[in-house]
Amino acid sequence: MLLLGLLISGSLYTAFAPAQAQNQASATDQIAEGKQLFLASCAFCHGQNGEGIPTVRDGYQIGPSLVGVGAAAVDFQVGTGRMPMASPGAQAPRKPASFNDDEVAALAAYVASLGPGPAIPNESDYSIEGLSETEREEAITRGGQIFLTNCTACHNFNGAGGAMPRGGYAPTLHGVEGKYIFEALLTGPQNMPNFSNGNLAPDEKRDVIAYLDSIQDTPEYAGFTLGGLGPVSEGMFAWLLGIGGLVGAAVWIASHTTRTKKSKVDA
Ligand code: HEC
Numbered sequence: 001m002l003l004l005g006l007l008i009s010g011s012l013y014t015a016f017a018p019a020q021a022q023n024q025a026s027a028t029d030q031i032a033e034g035k036q037l038f039l040a041s042c043a044f045c046h047g048q049n050g051e052g053i054p055t056v057r058d059g060y061q062i063g064p065s066l067v068g069v070g071a072a073a074v075d076f077q078v079g080t081g082r083m084p085m086a087s088p089g090a091q092a093p094r095k096p097a098s099f100n101d102d103e104v105a106a107l108a109a110y111v112a113s114l115g116p117g118p119a120i121p122n123e124s125d126y127s128i129e130g131l132s133e134t135e136r137e138e139a140i141t142r143g144g145q146i147f148l149t150n151c152t153a154c155h156n157f158n159g160a161g162g163a164m165p166r167g168g169y170a171p172t173l174h175g176v177e178g179k180y181i182f183e184a185l186l187t188g189p190q191n192m193p194n195f196s197n198g199n200l201a202p203d204e205k206r207d208v209i210a211y212l213d214s215i216q217d218t219p220e221y222a223g224f225t226l227g228g229l230g231p232v233s234e235g236m237f238a239w240l241l242g243i244g245g246l247v248g249a250a251v252w253i254a255s256h257t258t259r260t261k262k263s264k265v266d267a
């Protein structure tokens with residue numbers, strides 16, 4: 001019995017231990033690879049060890065510290081092409097990504113190794129594919145309420161985006177992948193506040209994703225959308241058409257009353 005026990009525990013150990021060691025080895029390899037990429041593409045703004053470069057040039061810091069921003073921030077910033085930034089400025093615009101998925105993962109693993117921060121979310125956290133029809137409807141309703149109270153101030157009531165102070169802007173949310181919505185909420189890029197999982201639970205984040213997905217293909221009701229930019233373009237439209245019409249009417253009335261006045265003067 002004893003021999004059998006030893007044999008079993010021994011073979012179990014050999015079956016599992018090397019796999020663990022291998023996993024560990026590949027994780028350190030990934031961090032090492034990420035560090036190489038980081039030194040080549042990111043270190044001149046974020047510092048050799050991601051400690052940041054506090055120097056301010058043209059009113060903008062060259063690069064903040066990345067200690068503790070977490071893998072989620074890197075996956076968002078590099079995955080959406082915002083980083084590497086061309087030069088520090090008012091906005092890091094979204095552009096085609098310059099790294100492939102493996103490289104993004106390596107960079108994320110390296111930055112995550114600098115200090116604890118939010119991890120890249122699992123697909124089950126942000127995917128709305130598995131929801132039934134009624135679950136989805138409910139998620140859209142809840143997500144709409146969260147969106148209207150927390151996001152419209154910057155991203156506009158229909159998610160079309162809008163201007164921000166100091167020359168920046170909040171981008172449109174149409175066509176943004178669920179994973180990046182989740183990560184943007186988790187990490188609060190640039191002037192956006194962050195909505196940690198304590199503030200806005202993962203389920204609520206997924207509700208917002210379901211809502212944004214639903215307004216993407218909503219038909220535009222009630223005539224012209226005027227660019228969907230809300231009060232500014234709608235006010236402009238009212239001004240031009242409304243006030244313009246009143247001015248036209250005033251001119252018309254004036255041109256018709258002068259004649260009667262004239263004839264009075266003549267008489
Ligand atoms: C030209 C300078 C520059 C380069 C190059 C650059 N960054 Fe940045 N990075 C910035 C600045 C400035 C910010 C902060 C402002 C912003 O988000 O626009 C920033 C922000 C970030 C953030 C967000 C930090 C947070 O608090 O959430 C991450 C993550 C990041 N960079 C990663 C990278 C990685 C990875 C690379 C290399 C692939 C890189 N950056 C290359 C300048 C740079």
Ligand code: HEC
Nearest residue numbers: 080092094150151154169170171180181184189190191192
């Ligand atoms: C104070 C203004 C502000 C609020 C409030 C705000 N955001 Fe943002 N958001 C921004 C700015 C500014 C950016 C652009 C950041 C950048 O480019 O680095 C942004 C970026 C994003 C992005 C990334 C889009 C892309 O093109 O990759 C998503 C997704 C997003 N916000 C969702 C939301 C949601 C959902 C809410 C509400 C829960 C919200 N935001 C609330 C200002 C805001």
